Amino acid sequence: MQVRYSTKLSLQEYIEQEAWNQAYLDHCPFHPEGGCGLARHGFYARKLPEYCLIARYYCPKGHTTIGLIPDFFCSRLPGTLDEVEHAVNVAQESKSQEEAAEKLRPEITLTSALRWLRRRIRYVREALTTAAGLFTPGCHPDLKSFRQWLSSNRVLFRLRRSVSDFLQHLPPVVGFGPRITSRYFNEFHLQQ
Ligand SMILES: [Zn+2]
Incomplete structure (x- = not known):
């Protein structure tokens, strides 16, 4: 663990x-x-x-x-929380995930880069969805809303520190709990 x-x-x-x-x-x-x-x-x-x-x-x-x-490292994924957050921010600022993937990982094929990016987007969404459910009901589970809630541009890093007593309940890459299953996640997400 x-x-x-x-x-x-x-x-x-x-x-x-x-x-x-x-x-x-x-x-x-x-x-x-x-x-x-x-x-x-x-x-x-x-x-x-x-x-x-x-x-x-x-x-x-x-x-x-x-x-x-x-605190700066992801759980269950190589690299830092800031790197993951940067990738998701780039994806949101880009016209498409393809454009973001090429920008972020020009050294690998587009298919691999997209897989790399989508994995990070999903991890962040899972972590923020769970965190929103636990700590800020009504807060939209995206980086923009959490930037406001945490008054920080380092959302994932701040979240790790802010909810440190609950990290075993929070999925990766912020928490140390298990990933939420897609069925549970989809139901949970649809209720938002
Ligand atoms: Zn023991």
Whole structure:
């Protein structure tokens, strides 16, 4: 599983300071009462947008590894929250998704770039739909509305920090919960 490593560091600072060495988990998310033998369990690498490490713990009682994801990183997707938000903003400002995909990923084929872009659009919509349902009923689940609600142009990053107690209920890329199934999502979305 993944949990939040609360940090104000940027990706560059995280790399320069090798901050994964400081990332610390003070209790097990499964056994907050302790006694499960929670211990450090090395690191794993993330390669995009730059190589860096993620601190990992292991809960022997739950047979689970726990990754400490710094606030700027997406969960379940390579790259940063700002990169994903930028891609979705570009898509909204472009005449078509094709135009945005070519602009964002000129080095790959249009088909791959579109898949890459649509995946990000969907992740953002899922995260914002759930967040709107939980925290701001009536708020439209798009970046524009959330920019106003959070008074920030870094919506996904701010959302990660603002709703930190609920991240296990929020789908990726902001939260650490499961993706919402398309059936549930469509029903949920239609009610908005
Ligand atoms: Zn545990």
